[in-house]
Amino acid sequence: MSDEDLQPISPAEARDLHLEALQDEAADWTYQSHESHLRAFIEWCEEKGEIENMNDLSGRDIFQFRRWRREGGYSQGRVDEIAPRTLASALTVVRVFIKFCGQIEAVPVDFYERVDLPSLTKDDQVSDSTIQPERVPEILKYLAKYEYASRDHAIWALVWHTGVRLGGLRALDLGDLYVDVDKPRIELVHRPGKDTPLKNQMDGERTNRISNRVAEILQDYIDGPRIENTDDHCRSPLFTTREGRISHSAVRNTFYRWTRPCAIGISCPHGEDPETCEFTDYTKMSGCPSARSPHDVRKARVTRYRNDNVPRAIVSDRLNSSEDVLDLHYDRASDLEKAERRWEFLE
Structure with missing residues (x-):
């Protein structure tokens, strides 16, 4: 030309x-x-x-x-x-x-x-941003006690339990959730023409089992605080707002909010007073040095699975990510933790 x-x-x-x-x-x-x-x-x-x-x-x-x-x-x-x-x-x-x-x-x-x-x-x-897996149970414990079955609690429980991506979480409809069965599960479906594509498209479709405890939290969320609403395609999202399906930014804010130590009653490791700290402002939560994204929590989930000696292939299938990508981008274990894994297996 x-x-x-x-x-x-x-x-x-x-x-x-x-x-x-x-x-x-x-x-x-x-x-x-x-x-x-x-x-x-x-x-x-x-x-x-x-x-x-x-x-x-x-x-x-x-x-x-x-x-x-x-x-x-x-x-x-x-x-x-x-x-x-x-x-x-x-x-x-x-x-x-x-x-x-x-x-x-x-x-x-x-x-x-x-x-x-x-x-x-x-x-x-490789991004250095992550959250130590040990921090997550403290957050879940707080939410279970003071925010039980809220939308935030349900999102945290599901992401930590399954490692689902932000896009996969948003894509879930009520019909993709099976909680009143002997083997509770979620089904992730690629719907590109309806605002909820999966990252790996058709290859990202999968069924993941969930525990009875997580199923109970999700059911109580549905029966309680969930806002009954549909999205622009007349679908019934699992996670809703007054405008319809939950937005990407709302999901991110769910994680920024609760990864700030002061939000769960832990003293600020950065020496700030919650009464005057600018990051207590809703619009500035992500600026807190301790605040972490959904992706960081997904990385922590991988690290926890691997520290618990869950085989790499199982983690790969559950999180819909290749083993090489898991090793490079998600598993944030220290060299000592990796040495301990090998030792426990060999021992």
Whole structure:
């Protein structure tokens, strides 16, 4: 394709078309990742690169964006330089976006190849953010006593018991839950056209057994505080709000809220007074140094399973993640804990 064949389009318009194309086929986390990283790219095009037409994008522009992003551009001065894995993620999204632009005659079809991806070491690929497995029972004990069968309690109990992803949790309908049977279980179903795709699509569909205790908590939540509501597709979500199906941010806030030590009556390990600490504000909970995400709790679940000598293959099937990914990204055990596992098995 020659430059004469290109069709003019602004970066923002191309971004919108790309996100629209993603909406029906990509998992929610993929869509959100593209939306976030492309927000930075569009800002650079409009404010730094002064690019009004994608036809004008050059290899030099790609290099300058890469340098700007690496040096903390779009981070509002919070960091001097972003982590290698964050840069790699940003550039991967831009590469996919520019490949899409080639398909719509906005750039040459092979232009995406000019977006070089950085090589990452094993350490670069792994996030340090996690929560010690020993912290979770304290949170569950508090919720069972003071917030029994609340939505937060039901979410925590289910995530800790099964290690289900945020997207899988949101995807659950009342009809996917079997609690009044001899073998209680949940069924995870991929419904991409109805706002609840699973990360691994059809391969992510599975049935997971749950304990009688967790089944009882879920049933009491359904019979009690659950808000009777449907989503935009007339489905009955398990976890609801007054607007319908629970949002991604509401699930995250459920974990940010209760991983703050002060929320369960533990003195602040950071020396803050809950009466004056800014992170007691609902809108700032995630800023607490002790606050953790649903993904961090999923990692802790893997670590706990492995410390309890649950075979890797069983953990892999239950959490719908390959054994290699579990080892690299989820199992946050120390070298000593891993040595103890091997010793207990050999002994």
